[in-house]
Amino acid sequence: MSPLFGIYTTISDLPVRGSIGLLYGLTSPFVVASLALGIFISTMAVTQMQAMQMPLLRQA
Numbered sequence: 001m002s003p004l005f006g007i008y009t010t011i012s013d014l015p016v017r018g019s020i021g022l023l024y025g026l027t028s029p030f031v032v033a034s035l036a037l038g039i040f041i042s043t044m045a046v047t048q049m050q051a052m053q054m055p056l057l058r059q060a
Contacts, residue, residue, distance in 0.1 A: 002020070005020070041054050041055065
């Protein structure tokens with residue numbers, strides 16, 4: 001993410017305000033949970049089509 005901040009601030013000439021450490025700290029659990037859900041779905045699914053439909057069918 002840090003290289004994207006560098007590119008963004010260079011192109012748009014706008015500074016990034018706020019704590020980058022806090023941003024990393026708050027987005028890390030989301031990324032880990034998303035990866036864990038993807039691994040769980042791919043473990044439970046038999047075919048690729050079933051894996052693509054699993055998140056859609058889980059709407060309660």
